[in-house]
């Protein structure tokens with residue numbers, strides 16, 4: 001059930017292992033070039049909504065995207081151009097002029113946002129990993145898989161992976 005109203009299509013984008021791991025020690029675990037390129041292609045020109053820890057996992061803000069960082073810290077300092085808000089609701093409100101804002105993580109924010117998004121762009125990495133941050137189970141009764149593309153492992157990609165799009169039923 002959608003809990004936050006908005007006219008634009010809110011999309012969650014995530015890369016998740018077979019055992020639902022998404023990160024470890026405030027970092028990503030795998031490096032899959034095609035996945036990073038897809039993330040860049042989809043999110044460029046859009047608002048990207050993230051938790052403070054995910055923001056701090058970047059060496060610097062990503063080019064050509066409006067960063068909206070969620071934190072409970074009142075005086076959280078960010079580089080010029082980055083927006084800071086104190087709740088997911090405020091982040092979605094701040095992105096309402098964008099027809100396709102993206103929720104980009106991490107674990108805490110995904111958990112809170114899952115009920116509010118219209119689409120999930122999920123990269124399933126076909127491998128299990130040890131990690132400390134997880135993505136919630138996707139409930140088939142709420143989500144319909146509308147697209148899937150399998151990618152073999154190759155000399156650049158250490159693991160096979162699939163790009164899967166889910167639409168809310």
Ligand SMILES: NC(=O)c1ccc[n+]([C@@H]2O[C@H](COP(=O)([O-])OP(=O)(O)OC[C@H]3O[C@@H](n4cnc5c(N)ncnc54)[C@H](OP(=O)(O)O)[C@@H]3O)[C@@H](O)[C@H]2O)c1
Nearest residue numbers: 015023026027028051052053054071072105106107108109
């Ligand atoms: N595989 C992927 O696709 C993917 C994508 C993104 C991130 N990640 C990984 O996920 C991990 C980070 O995730 P995480 O769960 O540890 O942290 P996170 O969700 O990125 O950020 C958590 C922080 O967000 C703020 N926050 C959360 N809920 C809030 C609320 N309701 N109101 C106000 N502020 C709120 C708090 O900041 P304050 O403590 O400052 O108040 C909290 O500490 C890293 O390992 C990262 O690499 C993976």
